[in-house]
Every structure is written in structure tokens, then in C-alpha cells.
Amino acid sequence: MAGQKERSTRRRASPSKGDQRELAILDAAERQLTEDGLERMTVETIATAAGITRGALYFYFASKNDVLAALVGRTATSVAEGVDRAKTQAPEDPREALREAVTQTARMWTEHGAVMKVAVELAPVVPEIEASWQAAVSATADATRGLLVKAGVPGDDSPLGAAALSAALVSMTERHFYAAAKRRGALDDAAETLTHVWLAVLPR
Missing domain, CATH: 1.10.357.10 (Tetracycline Repressor, domain 2)
Structure with missing residues (x-):
């Protein structure tokens, strides 16, 4: 049981795939802000820059x-x-x-x-x-x-x-x-x- 608890703690301490995807979206959004400006940014362009679909982005962010x-x-x-x-x-x-x-x-x-x-x-x-x-x-x-x-x-x-x-x-x-x-x-x-x-x- 102790070993299982330790492994579980280690797993939680590492970024999950969801956390990594969210960070990737934010990184892509910041690059787009810097290079293209706010006016040209949409949910679609953020998703494209992050390499995901628009629907996938909505899993992490509502707008x-x-x-x-x-x-x-x-x-x-x-x-x-x-x-x-x-x-x-x-x-x-x-x-x-x-x-x-x-x-x-x-x-x-x-x-x-x-x-x-x-x-x-x-x-x-x-x-x-x-x-x-x-x-x-x-x-x-x-x-x-x-x-x-x-x-x-x-x-x-x-x-x-x-x-x-x-x-x-x-x-x-x-x-x-x-x-x-x-x-x-x-x-x-x-x-x-x-x-x-x-x-x-x-x-x-």
C-alpha cells in the first residue's frame, strides 16, 4: 500500500497530459499575441497555432x-x-x-x-x-x-x-x-x- 501511495504521489507531482496541453495552448496564444496582435486572434487561430482542433480547445477554455x-x-x-x-x-x-x-x-x-x-x-x-x-x-x-x-x-x-x-x-x-x-x-x-x-x- 505504501508503494502504491508513493507512486500515486509521484504521478500527481508530474504535469498531466492535460496540464501540458493547456500550457501549449497558452504558449501558442502568447506567440500569436506577440506576432499578430489581439485583433487577429480568434479561438480558431489559437487552436491552429496550438496544433489542436477548435473543439479540443473548448475542452480546456470556454472562449x-x-x-x-x-x-x-x-x-x-x-x-x-x-x-x-x-x-x-x-x-x-x-x-x-x-x-x-x-x-x-x-x-x-x-x-x-x-x-x-x-x-x-x-x-x-x-x-x-x-x-x-x-x-x-x-x-x-x-x-x-x-x-x-x-x-x-x-x-x-x-x-x-x-x-x-x-x-x-x-x-x-x-x-x-x-x-x-x-x-x-x-x-x-x-x-x-x-x-x-x-x-x-x-x-x-
Whole structure:
């Protein structure tokens, strides 16, 4: 019985064929977003790019927006994890952690800009995308709030407290990177500007 349980656990730890197919669909959708744009994307084109039938795609996703929501969710999770990673890699230096958090976010905009732009543009009108994106925004704000407190910003709920400043700065960071992503080669400059703004709110 113990051997059977161990084998069962090993099987569950490995990605199932369904999981792999879902990942393949999301990878194909991201390539299509990057190369062809949102306007040319349909359920049919996603299925074709993933090498499956339209009917097979509907087994995993109910609609094009469902695919986009999952894609945004995957990317948004990576953004939040990158910020959290920056927090743990420089535990004694909140300023350095904030610099790295902005750098990690800029890297995500460089590597997954098409998905990030869809998240910003469609979140106000597609509830599934809004939920995925806002979960990442909240997780990022929580992580950076802790860094602000560690750097000496008051941890209270005042307009100049860490929670309010973190929420405002995360929102500003999202919009500034979104605007920069539309201009070739502008993300590095945006990251430098945003890093300066984040550090400027810290007590000296």
C-alpha cells in the first residue's frame, strides 16, 4: 500500500497530459499575441497555432477571453513572484530590493509585453482578466509595502503611510511601463525613472 501511495504521489507531482496541453495552448496564444496582435486572434487561430482542433480547445477554455485570462494570470503571477524574489534576495537592504523589484518588472514587460498590455487594456471590460491582474497588483503592493516599512516609511494607514504609497506607486509603475512598452527601447529608461521615484519616497 505504501508503494502504491508513493507512486500515486509521484504521478500527481508530474504535469498531466492535460496540464501540458493547456500550457501549449497558452504558449501558442502568447506567440500569436506577440506576432499578430489581439485583433487577429480568434479561438480558431489559437487552436491552429496550438496544433489542436477548435473543439479540443473548448475542452480546456470556454472562449478567447478565457484563454487570455489564463495567460494574464500566468504572467501576472510571474510578475508578483519576481517582486517577491527581489524582496528575499536582499533581505537586509530594502533599497536594493526595490531597485531589483523594478528591474524584475521591467524584464517581465520586455519578455511578455504583449500579454501585459492586454491585461491593462482589457481588465476594465473583461472581469476574468481584471481578477487575474488585480490579484498580481495586490500581491506586488503587499510585497513592496513591506519593503517601504523596512526602509523607514510609517506602517500606518495614513495617506503617507506605506500601504497608501505602495498602492499609488505600483499603479504608477504599471501605467508608466505600459506607456513605455509602446515605444521601442523605452523600457530601460522607464525602469530608471521608476527606480528613482520609488527610492525618493524613502526617508533619508
